Amino acid sequence: MTQTVGHCRGAVFKSNIGYVKKKYGSQGLNKITTYMKEKGAWMDLDKIRDTEWYPIRMRIAFLDGVYELFSGRNEEMFSLGKYAALHVERLALLVRYTKRTEEVVKESGQSWDKHWDIGSLEIMVNEHGHTLLRLEEFNIGPHQCKYLSGYFVGVAELSGANNVSIEETACISKGDPYHEFDLHWE
Numbered sequence: 001m002t003q004t005v006g007h008c009r010g011a012v013f014k015s016n017i018g019y020v021k022k023k024y025g026s027q028g029l030n031k032i033t034t035y036m037k038e039k040g041a042w043m044d045l046d047k048i049r050d051t052e053w054y055p056i057r058m059r060i061a062f063l064d065g066v067y068e069l070f071s072g073r074n075e076e077m078f079s080l081g082k083y084a085a086l087h088v089e090r091l092a093l094l095v096r097y098t099k100r101t102e103e104v105v106k107e108s109g110q111s112w113d114k115h116w117d118i119g120s121l122e123i124m125v126n127e128h129g130h131t132l133l134r135l136e137e138f139n140i141g142p143h144q145c146k147y148l149s150g151y152f153v154g155v156a157e158l159s160g161a162n163n164v165s166i167e168e169t170a171c172i173s174k175g176d177p178y179h180e181f182d183l184h185w186e
């Protein structure tokens with residue numbers, strides 16, 4: 001069962017909307033709005049505010065919409081997440097000061113609580129070339145997992161890492177007690 005309680009910040013949606021507009025145009029965004037309305041999770045996607053909290057069902061409906069209306073492929077969720085990471089201003093600023101991927105990944109992990117009021121993200125391993133991230137108490141379906149995989153790859157690439165790869169080695173959606181993302185780079 002996916003959870004229905006919880007919120008995420010408008011900022012989480014913002015760059016996703018940029019991705020949809022860029023790839024599918026305003027028409028694509030309108031389709032998502034209609035889809036969300038049908039799911040009882042309508043929101044004005046053009047008026048989202050970064051710091052406002054939005055119910056988790058809206059996040060689920062948004063990701064379901066992107067998945068079902070467009071390609072129906074996990075790669076799309078991955079690209080959506082990667083695009084988001086590449087457009088986080090805070091991370092881009094950090095990269096000006098450090099190109100150490102482990103520092104940038106750490107910052108992205110530590111900002112979890114600023115964007116979600118559910119789940120906890122812990123960095124289990126963080127050394128040169130390898131980060132292991134564990135996400136607990138968070139179950140909003142598999143799309144967000146693919147999204148996060150893309151997001152962490154994007155964070156690593158933003159910092160200049162090469163040959164970045166990621167594997168979700170445990171997943172609540174598959175019955176594991178938590179999600180675990182194993183990130184490698186050079």
Ligand SMILES: [Zn+2]
Pocket residue numbers: 142145168170171172173179180
């Ligand atoms: Zn997962």
